[in-house]
Amino acid sequence: MEPLLEIRDLKKTFKIKNFFGSTTEVQALKGISLSIAKGESLGIVGESGCGKSTLANLIIRLDEPTEGSIILDGQDISHIKEKALRKLRSRIQIVFQDPYSSLSPRMTVEEILTEPMCVEGVKTTKQMRDKAVELLELVGMRSSNLSRYPHEFSGGQRQRLSIARALTTEPDILLLDEPTSALDVSVQAQVLNILTSLQKQMNLTYLFISHNLAVVKYISNRTAVMYRGKVMEIGPSKNILMSPAHPYTKKLLEAVPIVGKPFHQPDTEDGSVNDGDIVDGCSYYYRCPFAEKRCLEQQPEFLAKEASHLVACWKG
């Protein structure tokens, strides 16, 4: 199947200027290649700082990639500007992690939901209002909420509003950047269920970012595990969970707290070791319990464990 969105060897380097004017470079993404088919949902898992959110920001073009290309429906969107960019944004929308800071406190629900439609143009007030009501119903909220302000809602309701807002422009792709990390587990379940049913109804394509593998499983068909700007393992979510091949994926799985699962004692490493950038080898080298000399000298290539299950590890 032709992929809807394709990412080829995407790189992003941030230049950080310090107080005295000298710059240091931080490589947030070190060559990521992914593809997502229409109607599919791809989960991206990894710890803070692995480049998950940078990836989302590049896809929605809040930032420009340093190298590589992002291809949507055959069109390279990695360096497009202004008008074309505005058009693109109606096709790709994003839901952020913190529902308390991503909704304007000075706008009513109606204003929040209709603003993207105004930007898109050509619609009467009545049409926009009807659409807003329809969207609210889609995320399980009553139309009487239209005149209320964000502070009147709970975290879960706000996150549902964010989802409704993202859907106003009828996008093809929805980027979900840790949409449930700030929510209670009981509310998280509500939001995850809404997301799955919306996907079925509207044939949406999801890119779901999270640090919890158990959550990703509920949303995505395929999962990619990222570490320090690199994809370590990618494959069907079921395979990743049931037979993880990369040592990092295994470690992430062990850390997820599940009722009835005995506590697995973590390594007490505080993360302050100088595991500076590894140029040639595997970026997981310093934390990997199975690391050997080859891992430091040579970047592991993707090995196919099964047809669609790829692992970037010499031992995979």
Add this chain to the structure above:
Amino acid sequence: MENILSIKNLSVSLSGKRGIVPILHNISLEVEQGHILGIVGESGSGKSMTAFAINQLLPGGRKSIVDGSISFCGEDLTEKTEKEMTKFRGKEIAMIFQEPMTCLNPVFTIGRQMKDVIMTHQKKSSKEAEKQAEEMLEKVHIRNPNRVLSCYPYELSGGMRQRVMIAIALSCSPKLLIADEPTTALDVTIQAQIIFLIKEACKATGTGVIFISHDLGVVSQLCDTIAVMYSGQIVEVGRAADVLAHPQHPYTKALLASVPSFTPREDGNDTLSAIPGMVPDPLEVITGCRFAPRCSYAMDICHKKVPPLQIFADGYSLHCHLQKEVEN
């Protein structure tokens, strides 16, 4: 084992713009030495308010406590004056909060902040205090304590800051440690480390711990006893293994079902079971059980009569009209 803390029939009401708001209804809890009590419930169920009540940090002070007693090592904390309480806070009763960034002062170094706490509560010179600070950081497995001591909070990652918070909390060897959602803002891998540190500290020093969380998954990995709270009430208390393996209260069952797991469910249905609706506003007048409007087992009586407290062996108790299922 000796009880460090025992809360009996505690009720708390806050007075604000909206009048008098009942926050906690008739709460009883006990923490044993070297044991970890988990308090679980959704936002708004009164978990943090219970923690504040123990520390006498409720907005409105002592007046907020309407009824009941909080006995800490034989002393009733509800009768202490503000001045007397400062001897307990930070020394006998330490607390760790959810947001490690907002709890540390951004304009002082970690070392300065740790020394402050140590010198306030113990008769130590600046040098001795610094030495102790260093030891405490080592105890929470910080690899390079000297460097961290001279760091400002912004220079540390979330997990490191939470380690520092634990080190500060434990620096005066408290008898009771209250951890209020200490891992909610952290990655799963760091969360596992923090859980381990708290467990280790508790077993090593005999400190009693109250661990507050909304995630039964987290609590199941750490706690000896679990108390499930809903809308200002404790609905179920028992040994962790009992509560998790044979939950009796419909709310506990619903919470357990909403935790995502790896293994597919037996019936093949892969949707998560969410709890419909929200925790009621504390001002909302509910006759009968406060969970009844959201409960899938609710009977007529649940809407009319407050459920009785059923007490069983092994410290197990249940607030529900449903009878405890007899185990085979």
